[in-house]
Amino acid sequence: MVNFAIIGLGNPGDIYQSTRHNLGFWLLDKIAEKENVRFNNSKEFHADHLIMKRKEKKVLLVKPKTFMNESGRYLSSILNYFRCSPENVIVLHDELTLPFGEIKISKNRGAGGHNGVSSVISSLGNSFVRFRLGIGNKPFPQMKLSDFVLSKLSAEECLFLENKKDNFYDALFGILDNGIDATMNLINQTKRSQSTS
Numbered sequence: 001m002v003n004f005a006i007i008g009l010g011n012p013g014d015i016y017q018s019t020r021h022n023l024g025f026w027l028l029d030k031i032a033e034k035e036n037v038r039f040n041n042s043k044e045f046h047a048d049h050l051i052m053k054r055k056e057k058k059v060l061l062v063k064p065k066t067f068m069n070e071s072g073r074y075l076s077s078i079l080n081y082f083r084c085s086p087e088n089v090i091v092l093h094d095e096l097t098l099p100f101g102e103i104k105i106s107k108n109r110g111a112g113g114h115n116g117v118s119s120v121i122s123s124l125g126n127s128f129v130r131f132r133l134g135i136g137n138k139p140f141p142q143m144k145l146s147d148f149v150l151s152k153l154s155a156e157e158c159l160f161l162e163n164k165k166d167n168f169y170d171a172l173f174g175i176l177d178n179g180i181d182a183t184m185n186l187i188n189q190t191k192r193s194q195s196t197s
Contacts, residue, residue, distance in 0.1 A: 001083040003057040004176055006031075007075065009093040009116040011150075012065045018158065020135040021068060021149040024092035024116075027133065027172070028061050030165045039063065045078040054176055060084060071116040072123030079124070089128035090175060091120055094149065098134025100157065101164050103171055105184045106130050129180055131172055 008024030016022050032039060032050065039048040039061070048063040060082050064071045079089065093116055098104055107129050111118035117130065138148045153161070174183040 002060040004088045005060040005084045006090045007062045023094045023133040046074040068116040072119035086124040092131045094135045095132035100136040102134040104132045
């Protein structure tokens, strides 16, 4: 049994590494690196997963190996196996409506046009927590959305994310340590104070 599950969304395969759509995978990889733990590949669950300890809690990290649009397809089986209810699930994903590198935490919301989130909702309902990582919007209107989200991050963008990864980590684990409401309030207050300063 695990206390929480953190699911990162992305596309499997080297070709999709370092793309905007794979920020969910990227953050889980950074957590595994920081905690010195390794993912196991499970054909049964169609996912890479690991269990790590966080204080007194057991936390399941999951990277679905289906493509983004089918992210939710096998999630109920792995969550049932580890006896984790959807209310204790956090889904990490890229977010077009946020400036690059900003985060927003929400719960009980619709998919907002994100196909990966839509697939997770169809599998688990919408009671999970969403941890959104901003990728900004298309640089010009004519660009296809799919081309933008599947574009590679620049060296500058990768460095920017690398420098902010501890902030993401603290916010994410703040949800586990302090609860969703306290963490949401803290993140929103920080944003408000930054926008008025």
